[in-house]
Amino acid sequence: MSVRTIEVAPDVSGPGLDRCLNGAAAALADGRLVAFPTETVYGLGADAMSATAVEGIFAAKGRPADNPLIVHLPDPAWLDRVAVTTPLAARLAEAHWPGPMTLVLQARPEVPTITVAGLGTVAVRVPDSAIARRLIELAGTPVAAPSANRSGRPSPTTAQHVLADLADHLAWVVDGGPCDLGIESTVVDARGTVPVVLREGMVTREMLGVTGEEAGETERSPGTRHAHYQPRAEVRIAPPGEGMALAGALASGGRRVGAVVGHRGSVPSGVTVLATVEDGEGLAKRLYAALREADERGLDVVVVEAVSEAGVGRAVMDRLRRAAG
Numbered sequence: 001m002s003v004r005t006i007e008v009a010p011d012v013s014g015p016g017l018d019r020c021l022n023g024a025a026a027a028l029a030d031g032r033l034v035a036f037p038t039e040t041v042y043g044l045g046a047d048a049m050s051a052t053a054v055e056g057i058f059a060a061k062g063r064p065a066d067n068p069l070i071v072h073l074p075d076p077a078w079l080d081r082v083a084v085t086t087p088l089a090a091r092l093a094e095a096h097w098p099g100p101m102t103l104v105l106q107a108r109p110e111v112p113t114i115t116v117a118g119l120g121t122v123a124v125r126v127p128d129s130a131i132a133r134r135l136i137e138l139a140g141t142p143v144a145a146p147s148a149n150r151s152g153r154p155s156p157t158t159a160q161h162v163l164a165d166l167a168d169h170l171a172w173v174v175d176g177g178p179c180d181l182g183i184e185s186t187v188v189d190a191r192g193t194v195p196v197v198l199r200e201g202m203v204t205r206e207m208l209g210v211t212g213e214e215a216g217e218t219e220r221s222p223g224t225r226h227a228h229y230q231p232r233a234e235v236r237i238a239p240p241g242e243g244m245a246l247a248g249a250l251a252s253g254g255r256r257v258g259a260v261v262g263h264r265g266s267v268p269s270g271v272t273v274l275a276t277v278e279d280g281e282g283l284a285k286r287l288y289a290a291l292r293e294a295d296e297r298g299l300d301v302v303v304v305e306a307v308s309e310a311g312v313g314r315a316v317m318d319r320l321r322r323a324a325g
């Protein structure tokens, strides 16, 4: 099967957007796999209500069967199709949808067991990407979509990353350019009366009104237990401001070194600067692409400067520590 790619410019809307997306939407409705952009990372989509279609996702990714998928909706009004809502969910949806927040709720029986890995709960999100929402709307069915990488690889933030991992498995890739945010959504259990954060993300604990540290320490998303975000190169975390010195020291020992640092300054010989980032948002946007580039260049080690753990920084540092193993 050869994959078809369609580029969608950010300013396309209305009938022009539909013309771009019709082929990919028809493939989704037909039970095939379609990769598409969201504001966080690219998703590997299939009809969430078809067990056979969803099987294709697990096979293509090499994903463990005990790791459930996020079901994507074009509009909060579709929530009743897949989940039992709660007053807390309604409040969070009102505040953060469309956007990088996923809610875990009790699943409707119509959702196939494989989509939710037999859990009885379902993770749902309305992405803040007009392309993603329109694609799902045209397909006419909720769309299950994990990040569109082979299991264990960094999540894709461009269509090229998706093709590098999954080209042989896809009917279509919708190319909407680089993702705006760069790390995955916050996963929140919204079945109770207070939000419980299962995976850190761009919607921060502060934004959710979660104050205590207790929630989330013991409860984690199934996916956060698996090895994740690991490039072939070794990943080393440096304190702020000390990245270039560490990179230089490693390079002088004969290793091929990549650096993701706050300020460029002078670059020691043997060091490739993969990205310069100013803050947590900047690191979120560039981290996965830098890790993939390190592997493409055959580097031995990537030094990444830590950012402050406040707000979004907490989610980025969580991903960075996983990448460092």
Ligand code: TXA
Pocket (backbone or CB within 6 Å): 038, 040, 041, 042, 043, 044, 067, 068, 069, 070, 100, 102, 104, 116, 119, 121, 122, 123, 125, 127, 145, 146, 147, 148, 183, 184, 185, 186, 187, 198, 199, 220, 221, 222, 223, 224
């Ligand atoms: O931003 C994102 O969330 C991206 C884009 C494509 O939407 N998707 C994404 O999917 O990151 P994935 O499959 O890579 O991560 C989904 C996470 C996993 O940690 C999974 O265990 C968790 O959500 N999850 C899914 N269903 C769940 C459930 N019923 N209960 C608890 N956690 C769940």
Ligand code: MG
Pocket (backbone or CB within 6 Å): 146, 147, 155
């Ligand atoms: Mg993933």
